[in-house]
Amino acid sequence: MDLINNLVLGFGVAFTLQNMFYAFFGALLGTLIGVLPGLGPVATIAMLLPSIYALDATPALIMLAGIYYGAQYGGSTTAILINVPGESSSVVTAIDGYQMARKGRAGAALAAAGLGSFFAGCVGTIIIAAFAPPLTELAFKFGPAEYFSLMVLGLIGAVVLASGSLVKAIAMILLGLLLGQINTDVISGVPRFSFDIPELTDGIGFVAIAMGVFGFGEIIANLSRPAEHREVFTKDVKDIWPTRQDFKNAYPAVLRGTALGSILGVLPGGGALLASFAAYTVEKKTKGKPGDVPFGQGNIRGVAGPEAANNAGAQTSFIPMLTLGIPPNAVMALMVGAMTIKGIQPGPQVMTSNPELFWGLIASMWVGNAMLIILNLPLIGIWIKLLTVPYRFLYPAIMSFCCIGLYTLNNNNFDVFMAAGFGVVGYAFFKLGCEPAPLLLGFILGPMMEENLRRALLLSRGDWTAFLTRPLSAGLLIAAALMIVVVSLPSIKSKREEAFHEEA
Amino acid sequence: MKIKSQKDFWSGLMFIVAGLGFAAGATNYSFGTSARPGPGYFPFGLGILLAILGAMVLFKSLTIESEGGDPVGAIGWKPLVLIVAGVVVFGLALPRLGMILSLPILIMIASLAGDEFRLKEVIVNIVVLTIGSWAIFIKGLNLVIPLWPAFMTA
Numbered sequence: 001m002d003l004i005n006n007l008v009l010g011f012g013v014a015f016t017l018q019n020m021f022y023a024f025f026g027a028l029l030g031t032l033i034g035v036l037p038g039l040g041p042v043a044t045i046a047m048l049l050p051s052i053y054a055l056d057a058t059p060a061l062i063m064l065a066g067i068y069y070g071a072q073y074g075g076s077t078t079a080i081l082i083n084v085p086g087e088s089s090s091v092v093t094a095i096d097g098y099q100m101a102r103k104g105r106a107g108a109a110l111a112a113a114g115l116g117s118f119f120a121g122c123v124g125t126i127i128i129a130a131f132a133p134p135l136t137e138l139a140f141k142f143g144p145a146e147y148f149s150l151m152v153l154g155l156i157g158a159v160v161l162a163s164g165s166l167v168k169a170i171a172m173i174l175l176g177l178l179l180g181q182i183n184t185d186v187i188s189g190v191p192r193f194s195f196d197i198p199e200l201t202d203g204i205g206f207v208a209i210a211m212g213v214f215g216f217g218e219i220i221a222n223l224s225r226p227a228e229h230r231e232v233f234t235k236d237v238k239d240i241w242p243t244r245q246d247f248k249n250a251y252p253a254v255l256r257g258t259a260l261g262s263i264l265g266v267l268p269g270g271g272a273l274l275a276s277f278a279a280y281t282v283e284k285k286t287k288g289k290p291g292d293v294p295f296g297q298g299n300i301r302g303v304a305g306p307e308a309a310n311n312a313g314a315q316t317s318f319i320p321m322l323t324l325g326i327p328p329n330a331v332m333a334l335m336v337g338a339m340t341i342k343g344i345q346p347g348p349q350v351m352t353s354n355p356e357l358f359w360g361l362i363a364s365m366w367v368g369n370a371m372l373i374i375l376n377l378p379l380i381g382i383w384i385k386l387l388t389v390p391y392r393f394l395y396p397a398i399m400s401f402c403c404i405g406l407y408t409l410n411n412n413n414f415d416v417f418m419a420a421g422f423g424v425v426g427y428a429f430f431k432l433g434c435e436p437a438p439l440l441l442g443f444i445l446g447p448m449m450e451e452n453l454r455r456a457l458l459l460s461r462g463d464w465t466a467f468l469t470r471p472l473s474a475g476l477l478i479a480a481a482l483m484i485v486v487v488s489l490p491s492i493k494s495k496r497e498e499a500f501h502e503e504a
Numbered sequence: 505m506k507i508k509s510q511k512d513f514w515s516g517l518m519f520i521v522a523g524l525g526f527a528a529g530a531t532n533y534s535f536g537t538s539a540r541p542g543p544g545y546f547p548f549g550l551g552i553l554l555a556i557l558g559a560m561v562l563f564k565s566l567t568i569e570s571e572g573g574d575p576v577g578a579i580g581w582k583p584l585v586l587i588v589a590g591v592v593v594f595g596l597a598l599p600r601l602g603m604i605l606s607l608p609i610l611i612m613i614a615s616l617a618g619d620e621f622r623l624k625e626v627i628v629n630i631v632v633l634t635i636g637s638w639a640i641f642i643k644g645l646n647l648v649i650p651l652w653p654a655f656m657t658a
Binding site for chain 1 (some may be wrong): 515588593596633641647
């Protein structure tokens with residue numbers, strides 16, 4: 001059994017003292033930023049990228065992964081207790097979770113979220129371990145044309161499933177791809193769009209973009225809104241353990257959420273956010289027993305389903321990143337960046353060239369999930385205390401860490417200035433209703449996409465139809481086109497907009 | 505002509521300007537042929553595509569009615585200017601004044617951007633964050649960051 005052997009190797013790596021420590025640290029930090037509204041995993045991982053220079057690749061990635069799935073746990077705490085999603089993926093958890101808290105059942109809601117997430121996390125880990133090797137096999141059959149088409153599909157998928165205007169989202173991808181063109185052309189060695197600034201010939205650092213847009217831009221946006229008043233249900237959290245009836249009600253929702261989240265996580269553009277929205281919709285449509293609390297008034301299924309789904313989705317979104325080197329969402333884009341920083345070329349060869357990294361990372365996810373359940377349920381009191389820290393203490397801290405991180409990136413203040421500029425750009429995006437996540441995806445994939453396009457055209461001697469005559473490539477492009485067509489259909493379009501209005 | 509969606513109008517304009525800008529810039533580089541694409545090939549195509557999409561957004565903003573005109577809303581000048589200024593000043597100050605001075609300056613400027621400014625709290629925040637950053641980044645991670653002002657170490 002290869003799977004068993006691989007997992008043994010993985011757990012061997014994950015259970016070393018050093019890696020356990022980094023998994024714990026990542027999970028802890030993830031919970032922390034998940035609990036704190038206004039600070040997400042994208043900004044946090046971007047903030048930590050400079051410091052991973054000091055680490056080996058495996059512990060570094062284990063830590064960053066821990067932040068992502070840890071944030072899914074922490075985000076639900078905030079959503080349940082103060083009706084503010086600590087993470088975007090907990091938006092729907094707030095609907096029923098907060099109502100449960102108001103009825104004095106905060107403990108049961110937190111437990112349902114925590115246990116549901118843990119179950120989903122375990123399943124997600126097994127799915128990655130089982131599906132990664134066959135996908136990797138497939139990836140080796142890909143030529144440049146297939147890779148290009150796959151990236152087109154990935155980018156289109158990322159926005160089709162995301163919220164907001166489709167045309168604007170695609171435009172944001174293109175803008176990201178173009179920003180990725182500011183570099184030295186790999187094939188001819190010509191510096192492009194550098195305006196004779198030497199720092200720009202290496203390209204814009206994606207940490208500068210991520211911190212500028214997701215860090216500084218968001219801080220400006222948060223501060224320009226009037227301060228909100230939060231009501232924290234701290235004293236109500238006593239009976240953590242749910243009743244037998246709660247278990248009975250919640251477990252089918254957890255199973256459905258896990259299944260849905262695992263599937264949606266693998267899709268381009270998927271991951272935690274989409275999974276939780278879909279799971280909530282499914283739970284709402286699924287008939288409950290008579291006498292159940294209606295949705296929106298504190299139904300435990302409305303907490304358990306989405307929370308299981310977002311954790312499963314967070315885990316399985318590692319699959320396209322690990323096997324194909326293609327990030328399905330902004331967090332995975334940063335993970336690709338982190339691998340590049342550590343000198344690992346993301347792609348199907350990672351599994352064979354760095355097996356201890358690949359399997360160690362997967363095994364560490366299970367270890368991290370086990371740590372998270374301990375961190376989040378018995379120690380819930382600590383996190384509740386954190387909720388009372390006002391934003392005016394937080395954002396100067398975020399800014400300090402960002403600025404120091406930006407400087408240490410190249411020991412140069414150029415990246416600090418770049419990020420300041422992107423802070424302005426990020427605020428403009430916020431004001432104009434343009435989602436910044438597709439931009440980051442485009443930026444990361446831009447250089448890869450160009451290289452594959454040009455190599456494919458070289459191989460086909462300039463024949464563009466090569467993308468359509470090669471069956472695999474054609475299939476991927478057709479799938480991308482279908483996605484656009486389907487969401488543009490009037491009936492689905494209005495449904496899609498409705499779904500995002502209702503829950504956003 | 506009336507603008508029916510403020511947000512889309514300005515974002516459409518932004519995409520057109522950015523797209524045409526990149527496309528124009530790309531004409532400085534060899535375009536190559538389809539069989540041998542040069543460095544200008546990909547950015548030129550992308551720029552044109554972006555401009556077309558921008559035009560679509562712009563056109564939509566002028567024709568399709570949106571709820572309440574989709575206004576951009578007031579710009580938060582105070583946080584915008586102060587947060588960006590804080591970062592820029594930090595970038596300028598760090599190599600000269602070291603972390604021990606530039607971090608307090610950053611936190612002070614940033615704190616002014618908020619609605620509530622309480623000097624005592626800001627000072628506590630400065631002390632905690634400066635010592636914390638020293639402990640994490642310089643002691644813990646061994647990163648090379650100037651700690652003291654250049655005139656003191658010279």
